[in-house]
Amino acid sequence: MSTDNKNTMVKLRNVYKYFGQLKALDNVSLDIYDGEKIVIIGPSGSGKSTLLRSINKLETIDAGQIIVDGFDICDQETNINKVREEIGMVFQSFNVFPHKTVLENISLAQTVVRKRSKKEASQISTELLKKVDILEKSNEYPGKLSGGQQQRVAIARALAMKPKLMLFDEPTSALDPEMIGEVLEVMITLAKEGMTMIVVTHEMGFAREVADRIIFMDFGAIVEEGTPEHFFKNPTRERTKIFLNQIL
Amino acid sequence: MAEITGKKETKKPVIEIGDGPAIPRKTDVGLFTAWRFSFIGAIAIIAYLAISKPDPYLAILKFVPDGILVTFQVTIEAIILALVIGLFTGLGRISKNRIINGIASIYVEVIRGIPLLVQLFYIYFALGRVINLPAMVSAVIAMAVCYGAYMGEIFRAGIESIDKGQMEAARSLGMTSSQAMMHVILPQAFKTILPPIGNEFVALLKDSSLVSILAVSDLLRRGREFASESFTYFETYTMVALIYLIITLFLSKLVSIMEERISVD
Ligand SMILES: Nc1ncnc2c1ncn2[C@@H]1O[C@H](COP(=O)(O)OP(=O)(O)OP(=O)(O)O)[C@@H](O)[C@H]1O
Ligand SMILES: [Mg+2]
Numbered sequence: 001m002s003t004d005n006k007n008t009m010v011k012l013r014n015v016y017k018y019f020g021q022l023k024a025l026d027n028v029s030l031d032i033y034d035g036e037k038i039v040i041i042g043p044s045g046s047g048k049s050t051l052l053r054s055i056n057k058l059e060t061i062d063a064g065q066i067i068v069d070g071f072d073i074c075d076q077e078t079n080i081n082k083v084r085e086e087i088g089m090v091f092q093s094f095n096v097f098p099h100k101t102v103l104e105n106i107s108l109a110q111t112v113v114r115k116r117s118k119k120e121a122s123q124i125s126t127e128l129l130k131k132v133d134i135l136e137k138s139n140e141y142p143g144k145l146s147g148g149q150q151q152r153v154a155i156a157r158a159l160a161m162k163p164k165l166m167l168f169d170e171p172t173s174a175l176d177p178e179m180i181g182e183v184l185e186v187m188i189t190l191a192k193e194g195m196t197m198i199v200v201t202h203e204m205g206f207a208r209e210v211a212d213r214i215i216f217m218d219f220g221a222i223v224e225e226g227t228p229e230h231f232f233k234n235p236t237r238e239r240t241k242i243f244l245n246q247i248l
Numbered sequence: 249m250a251e252i253t254g255k256k257e258t259k260k261p262v263i264e265i266g267d268g269p270a271i272p273r274k275t276d277v278g279l280f281t282a283w284r285f286s287f288i289g290a291i292a293i294i295a296y297l298a299i300s301k302p303d304p305y306l307a308i309l310k311f312v313p314d315g316i317l318v319t320f321q322v323t324i325e326a327i328i329l330a331l332v333i334g335l336f337t338g339l340g341r342i343s344k345n346r347i348i349n350g351i352a353s354i355y356v357e358v359i360r361g362i363p364l365l366v367q368l369f370y371i372y373f374a375l376g377r378v379i380n381l382p383a384m385v386s387a388v389i390a391m392a393v394c395y396g397a398y399m400g401e402i403f404r405a406g407i408e409s410i411d412k413g414q415m416e417a418a419r420s421l422g423m424t425s426s427q428a429m430m431h432v433i434l435p436q437a438f439k440t441i442l443p444p445i446g447n448e449f450v451a452l453l454k455d456s457s458l459v460s461i462l463a464v465s466d467l468l469r470r471g472r473e474f475a476s477e478s479f480t481y482f483e484t485y486t487m488v489a490l491i492y493l494i495i496t497l498f499l500s501k502l503v504s505i506m507e508e509r510i511s512v513d
Contacts, residue, residue, distance in 0.1 A: 056420055085422035095417035099435050109421035112431055154417075161421060 007034040015064035024050040026220035039207040042217035048200040088158030092170040094150040096142040103138040128156040148179030168199040304480040308487045315470030323453045329392035334399020341404045359397035387459040406437035446503035
């Protein structure tokens with residue numbers, strides 16, 4: 001996807017976030033355009049999750065500005081729930097609702113938040129379950145599902161809100177190796193459909209195939225950014241090289 | 249006494265003694281038979297006494313059932329009110345709003361530090377100064393205010409036992425925190441808090457005997473009324489004790505069955 005027609009979906013300006021003394025985000029500025037796919041990489045503790053979680057305000061930043069879909073999310077006047085409706089998030093640990101069936105998992109926020117009727121929500125849920133290829137499990141409880149299946153339910157649950165932006169925080173890290181593929185497949189399909197995506201992952205194959213831009217973070221700061229081509233052929237910064245050597 | 253030397257001390261033994269009668273589990277064979285022995289024994293003794301010595305035992309049995317109903321009425325009304333108070337107290341205790349959190353925490357501390365009987369008197373007479381409530385209503389409110397503090401801790405623990413990823417997932421879908429509580433957190437917490445609530449119910453039922461001082465004709469008071477007219481104190485209190493025992497043993501059994509059902513799910 002080209003980034004030429006520049007409609008900004010997410011804009012970060014000089015963002016700082018502290019956990020006590022620890023600087024988790026260090027002067028991060030970043031623009032993400034409509035339809036763009038960003039992959040964020042970096043060592044453990046480098047602030048990748050914190051960055052992602054700041055975008056839907058699961059973390060509150062200490063300084064700087066974050067604009068999502070035109071809304072300044074740090075502004076007290078902004079109704080963060082409205083903004084979150086437009087941002088889907090997928091977690092490393094799935095976080096599906098264990099007391100709801102697969103279908104109910106996907107329908108819940110549609111009825112509660114989007115105020116869709118039960119019937120309409122079920123229809124949309126069924127469509128999405130087909131899409132993530134798990135329709136036959138509609139009436140099961142998540143406890144009966146494999147990790148890969150649970151994560152696909154979590155993706156469908158986020159998609160049911162018809163979001164404009166999807167955040168993925170290491171969606172395959174908690175999965176057994178044989179299940180990683182099925183989840184990445186769903187994400188690739190989504191990317192091809194033009195969804196704006198920010199993905200924290202160590203899956204370099206996915207990054208190479210899908211990313212418009214890769215961002216390398218270390219110690220809370222963006223160290224280097226560029227196309228996959230740039231990253232895999234000639235990364236410029238020393239820290240990037242060391243990191244890539246470790247994981248490739 | 250031996251000194252505790254160094255850090256060799258591993259886990260301190262935890263002594264768990266609940267308030268209600270020990271809850272029998274299938275695995276706990278000794279206790280299981282102890283439960284049976286007490287339950288069947290209590291019924292057998294009542295039956296034997298009533299048949300072999302109808303005066304005064306049968307007369308007592310005929311006199312106190314009104315009181316049993318009142319005991320249940322106080323207990324059920326108080327527990328429902330305590331659940332409501334407990335829910336809000338529990339939510340208050342986890343609230344990030346300092347004022348709300350402070351109020352809830354102080355309520356819990358204060359209530360837990362005052363004996364129930366003193367609270368009962370206090371609320372009864374304090375309420376009596378402002379509005380003249382029937383004894384029954386005052387009693388229920390007093391019991392509920394007291395048990396609400398304990399319920400609050402149960403709710404708090406139940407809510408905190410739910411993985412914080414659940415709240416985050418709900419919020420990231422655009423739910424407000426109350427929507428997330430209602431649809432995601434509380435339904436899951438309910439499973440963990442149901443057995444302790446059951447135990448509180450049993451404990452409350454026993455403590456409800458305290459309201460007999462407040463001119464509420466519960467089981468204990470009915471017994472006292474009978475005894476003071478017939479001068480059969482020993483016989484009457486024997487019957488009253490046995491009836492309490494049967495009720496609490498029966499309810500404890502229900503709680504344990506409920507607990508087992510939940511853990512199977
Ligand atoms: N709630 C928190 N309280 C205190 N410190 C935190 C908290 N969340 C994150 N941190 C710290 O902030 C830093 C950045 O954490 P973050 O989770 O964003 O890193 P990450 O890049 O996602 O790491 P990983 O690859 O391990 O997921 C880490 O040092 C982490 O320990
Ligand atoms: Mg992380």
